[in-house]
Every structure is written in C-alpha cells, then in structure tokens.
Amino acid sequence: MHLLSDLLGRTAAAIDTPALVVDLDAMERNLDRMAAFAAQHGMKLRPHAKMHKSATLAKLQMARGAVGVCVQKTSEAEALASVGVSNIYISNEVVSPFKLKRVVAVARELEALGGELAIAVDSREGVRRLAEAARGQHISLRVFIEIDVGQGRCGVAPGAAAVPLVAEIARHPELQFGGLQAYHGRAQHLRTLADRKQAIAQVIADVKATKAALESAGYAVPLVTGAGSGTFALEAASGVYGELQAGSYLFMDRDYAGNEQDPAQPQFEHALFVKSQVISVSASHAVVDAGHKSHAIDSGLPAVHGMALEYANGGDEHGILRGAVLPALGDTVWLIPGHCDPTVNLHNHLLGVRGGLAHGKVEQIIRVDARGALT
Incomplete structure (x- = not known):
C-alpha cells in the first residue's frame, strides 16, 4: 500500500x-476574488468551513482576509480548534447540556489561542441553557439571534420576536449579543437572477424589520451576518449586512454552475x-x-x-x-x-x-x- x-x-x-482533487490555482483565484470583493464592499468575510471541513483551508482563508469561519456542528468546531483555527462561529442552535459543555470547552480553547467562539440561538430557553453552561467558566460567548428569513428551518419570526431573546442575553454576563444571523439557503440555488433578487429583497426587509424592533426596544444591533455563494452581492449591497458567510465559492460545483450569473459577483x-x-x-x-x-x-x-x-x-x-x-x-x-x-x-x-x-x-x-x- x-x-x-x-x-x-x-x-x-x-x-x-x-x-x-483540488486545482490549487483555480482555488486560489477563487479565494482572492472573494476576499477582494469583501474588502471592496466593506464587508467582513466569514466563510462556511462546513464546505471544506479543513483546518488548512480555514487558515488559508483567514490569512487572506477572512475574520474567521462558520461551522454548523460542535464537533466541526472541536476539530478545527484542535489544530489552531482560532475564530469560529457555530451558526446553528445547540441545546443539549452535554454538547453545551463541549461548546464551553471549545470557547476556552479558542480564548487561549487569542480568538473567540460565537454561536446562534433562536429561543429564550436556548439562551438560558447556553448561559447555564458558561456560568463560572470564565469565558465570554458572542451570541447571534437567528431569524427565519425564508429558509423555513430554524430562527425566530422577523420583527419583534427577537426582542425578548436579546433581553434574555443581556441578563447573563457570560453572554454578549453579537447581532443577527440571517441566511436564506434555498435562495442560493434559485436559477434566475430575478428570482434570487426577489427572495433576497424579502430577506432584507425581514432583517430591517427585526433591526428596527430591537432598536426601538433600546438594543443596538452590532452586526448582521449571512449570505451565501449564490447571493452575497445582493446582501453586500443591502446596507444592513456587515458579514458574508459564503462557502462554496472556494470550490464551486455543478449545482451552482446552473445559476444565471450575477454580473455584480466575481466569476x-x-x-x-x-x-x-x-x-x-x-x-x-x-x-x-x-x-x-x-x-x-x-x-x-x-x-x-x-x-x-x-x-x-x-x-x-x-x-x-x-x-x-x-x-x-x-x-x-x-x-x-x-x-x-x-x-x-x-x-x-x-x-x-x-x-x-x-x-x-x-x-x-x-x-x-x-x-x-x-x-
């Protein structure tokens, strides 16, 4: 063998x-095109590492402009943190007490590396469970409220439903409100640009309504994060997003090749x-x-x-x-x-x-x- x-x-x-097999030349051109787009539009870039699941590639993305990476699973965060990826956002809900202990352990590990862990929630009970796990552990967790902007999956309804969750976060010194998670995965694969524009216009309206409700209640929204490889130019132009989570751009695939190209996005x-x-x-x-x-x-x-x-x-x-x-x-x-x-x-x-x-x-x-x- x-x-x-x-x-x-x-x-x-x-x-x-x-x-x-990865064509390294093509991958690096993709990497640089996305980093340049984010920089030119004043966007933070936090690619989704659930795509490549590789610490080597996550570090490469961060070395070329990304502020950190997203993952969907606690075990993905553990795997990447164990080999030195220092800034990770679990863009998913975690409610199991056992998993939350693991989340806290990753947060400690990342803080020791000079980085941080962030996580998404969509319920007051989820906030309470997260705070209970973090209590007395000498860590700080940045928490994003996920809103359902059309995916029909996790997330609170757009608008005032986010207010009691932010109020709950404010009750716990171990937690800091990081902003809003607003990602519409199905919109990434709508074939026509017109359909994607229509879907993301509704996403932006939902984000604005949620942001307005929070600000009316006295809560500033530090950041709105989301977007994917099919629509990120639309979110970047919205005036409300500050961070892009596109992931597939690094490799691309046949499915994305079926989309009508947006001239505002890099090829x-x-x-x-x-x-x-x-x-x-x-x-x-x-x-x-x-x-x-x-x-x-x-x-x-x-x-x-x-x-x-x-x-x-x-x-x-x-x-x-x-x-x-x-x-x-x-x-x-x-x-x-x-x-x-x-x-x-x-x-x-x-x-x-x-x-x-x-x-x-x-x-x-x-x-x-x-x-x-x-x-």
Whole structure:
C-alpha cells in the first residue's frame, strides 16, 4: 500500500482513482476574488468551513482576509480548534447540556489561542441553557439571534420576536449579543437572477424589520451576518449586512454552475474534481470507477469535465458515461461534483494539484479534519 506522501511532486496521472482533487490555482483565484470583493464592499468575510471541513483551508482563508469561519456542528468546531483555527462561529442552535459543555470547552480553547467562539440561538430557553453552561467558566460567548428569513428551518419570526431573546442575553454576563444571523439557503440555488433578487429583497426587509424592533426596544444591533455563494452581492449591497458567510465559492460545483450569473459577483471557477478511470467500455456506454460513494448526489449527478459525455448513476462504485465518442479503457475522466459540501465529507484527504489537471503536479495533501463531524 503506497503512502499519500509518495504522491508529492508527482503528476496528477499518478493519483489512484477515485480521488478528490483540488486545482490549487483555480482555488486560489477563487479565494482572492472573494476576499477582494469583501474588502471592496466593506464587508467582513466569514466563510462556511462546513464546505471544506479543513483546518488548512480555514487558515488559508483567514490569512487572506477572512475574520474567521462558520461551522454548523460542535464537533466541526472541536476539530478545527484542535489544530489552531482560532475564530469560529457555530451558526446553528445547540441545546443539549452535554454538547453545551463541549461548546464551553471549545470557547476556552479558542480564548487561549487569542480568538473567540460565537454561536446562534433562536429561543429564550436556548439562551438560558447556553448561559447555564458558561456560568463560572470564565469565558465570554458572542451570541447571534437567528431569524427565519425564508429558509423555513430554524430562527425566530422577523420583527419583534427577537426582542425578548436579546433581553434574555443581556441578563447573563457570560453572554454578549453579537447581532443577527440571517441566511436564506434555498435562495442560493434559485436559477434566475430575478428570482434570487426577489427572495433576497424579502430577506432584507425581514432583517430591517427585526433591526428596527430591537432598536426601538433600546438594543443596538452590532452586526448582521449571512449570505451565501449564490447571493452575497445582493446582501453586500443591502446596507444592513456587515458579514458574508459564503462557502462554496472556494470550490464551486455543478449545482451552482446552473445559476444565471450575477454580473455584480466575481466569476468563480471549478476547483474541485473527482478523478475517475474508465474500467469498462461497451458499444453503448463506458463505466468509470466513481459512484455515489465518491461524490454526493443530493443536488444532482456530476458533470464530466472537458468531454462531451453525460454521467448516469451506476450505483455505489460505478458511473455510466454516454456520448457520441466514448473514452477508451483506462482513460482518466474528471468529474465535477453536484454538491461540494457533502462530497468533501466522503473523503479523508483532498489532493492539491498545481499547474492544471492534465500536466500539473501534486503539491499538497489537505486533511479533511472534520470529516464525519456530525454531532
């Protein structure tokens, strides 16, 4: 069995299949375009690390302008904090007493690194449980009130419903009101720009109504955070958002490629690929060795990169290719995943290639530190 480290310095042709590969040049261009956009628009950038689950990439994002990262799970925060990611926001509700003890432990760890932990809540009881866990632990937690701006998931109703939660936060010295969490995930994938604009216009109206209710009650709103890779230019132009949580921009995927481009947003490139190999060829189709254990299919099947072929689901370990001209036995086929986030969670490592997929060399082995971090 060869070691992954043996691949360093070798061409991409040496990578066994199936494997998850990052085009480092494309990824870094995406990274810099997003950082430049945020800086030009006076926005803080806090990318969602649930996408890549990697401390290496989180640190790279922070080194190039991000103020920190978001995660969705306590265990993701633990995994990233344990290898030095110092500023983390759990943009999700945590109510289990056992998990809240873990949240407090991460907060202590981050404060020791000179950083901080923030977390979202959407109920007074959630605030009380968080305060109880933090009491006497000599930590300070920044708390964001999540409002439901159209996702139909977590969050209080827009408007005055946030006021009693902020009042509850103010009762507990261990907690500080950080602002509002306002993210509409489904809007990111609305195909037309007009539909996305309409959805985010309602989001902005909801945020303004909530902010006005809080200010009328005497509570300033320090920050509104949210947005994603499909709409962030709209939130940035709103005048109410101060922080962007886009994550998929770093890699992109087939699903996002289906969106009508917003000219106000930078053009991002595909940087995440599944390398596969043709293992069987017949008169009607070819078969590659990458099925849905290699890439997520919740947002659709992968696209075939650079070849006029359609990919069909062949099961756990196989993909079926059809087209006018089929590849030959043993050929390499690069696949663009339908959804980058859960695809990354299927792999222990990403193989970073510099110089292009065809002739580039393996430069980096990127550990997926929070793979399987679901609690």
